[in-house]
Amino acid sequence: MNSDQQRSPNRRLPREEVRRRLLAEAARVFTEHGYADARIEDIAARAGFTKGAVYSNFGGKQELFGAILSDSAETEMAAIRDEIRDTDDLPTMIGRVASLVTRRIVEDGGRGHLGLEFAARAARDEHTRKVLTPMRRDQRKRAARSIAEVAEVVGVRPAIDLDQAALILHCLTNGLVNEHIADPGAVDAETVERALTNVLTFLLPLPPSDDPACSDRKT
Numbered sequence: 001m002n003s004d005q006q007r008s009p010n011r012r013l014p015r016e017e018v019r020r021r022l023l024a025e026a027a028r029v030f031t032e033h034g035y036a037d038a039r040i041e042d043i044a045a046r047a048g049f050t051k052g053a054v055y056s057n058f059g060g061k062q063e064l065f066g067a068i069l070s071d072s073a074e075t076e077m078a079a080i081r082d083e084i085r086d087t088d089d090l091p092t093m094i095g096r097v098a099s100l101v102t103r104r105i106v107e108d109g110g111r112g113h114l115g116l117e118f119a120a121r122a123a124r125d126e127h128t129r130k131v132l133t134p135m136r137r138d139q140r141k142r143a144a145r146s147i148a149e150v151a152e153v154v155g156v157r158p159a160i161d162l163d164q165a166a167l168i169l170h171c172l173t174n175g176l177v178n179e180h181i182a183d184p185g186a187v188d189a190e191t192v193e194r195a196l197t198n199v200l201t202f203l204l205p206l207p208p209s210d211d212p213a214c215s216d217r218k219t
Contacts, residue, residue, distance in 0.1 A: 019057050019067075021047040026054075027068050027111075035065060035117045065118055066131040072111060073139050076104055077146065090154040090206055098196035105177055106189045112177040140166045147203065156204055165203045172199055 013021075025047040030038045040061055044051040058064040083100050084093045105112070122129040144166035151158050158165055176195060179187040 026064050030114050062128050062131045066135050070135050077142055088153050094200045098193045101196055102189055102193040105180055105192055112181050140170050143169055159203050159205055
C-alpha cells in the first residue's frame with residue numbers, strides 16, 4: 001500500500017473495513033509485545049494506515065484494546081450459538097459448549113495473558129477501568145441471555161438467578177484462563193472441560209422425569 005493510501009484510508013475503504021484491519025493487526029501486535037509495549041504507530045503501519053486512523057476509529061490505545069476483547073467475546077458467543085443450534089438435548093448442548101470454550105482457553109495464543117494484563121492495569125488506571133467495566137458488564141448480560149435462551153429451548157429452569165449464573169460462568173471462564181496459564185500441566189484441557197461441564201450441569205439441571213417441564217418438552 002502506498003503512502004497516499006496510508007494517509008487517506010477512508011477514501012477507498014469503508015469504515016468497517018478500516019476497523020477490521022486495525023483490530024486484526026492490533027491483536028497481533030498486542031499478543032507479540034504485550035499491552036504496555038505495543039505502540040499505536042506500529043499497529044497502524046502494519047494495517048497500512050497512519051496512527052490517525054486508530055484515533056479516529058477507536059479514540060486511543062485503551063479503547064482499541066477493549067474493542068479487541070469485545071470482538072473476541074462476540075466471536076465466542078456466536079460460535080457457541082452455532083455449535084448448539086441443531087440440538088435441543090441439554091447434555092449434548094452442555095458437552096458442545098464445554099468443549100468449544102475449552103479449546104478457546106487452551107489454544108488461546110496469548111489473548112489470556114493480555115486480558116490479565118489489561119485487568120491488572122484497570123485496577124490502577126481509571127481510564128482503563130472505564131473501558132473495561134462496561135465491556136465486562138455487557139459480556140455478563142450476553143451470557144445471561146444465552147443461558148435464558150438455552151433454558152427455553154430445552155425446557156428447563158436455571159438453578160439460580162440468571163445474572164448470578166452469568167456471573168459465575170464469567171468468573172469461572174476467566175479463572176480457568178488464569179489457572180491454565182499458571183499451571184497448564186495440572187489445569188489441562190480435560191480438567192478445564194470437566195469444570196465447565198460440572199458448573200453448566202449445575203446451573204441448568206435436567207428436571208425430574210415427573211416434572212411438568214420435562215413432560216412438556218417431550219410432547
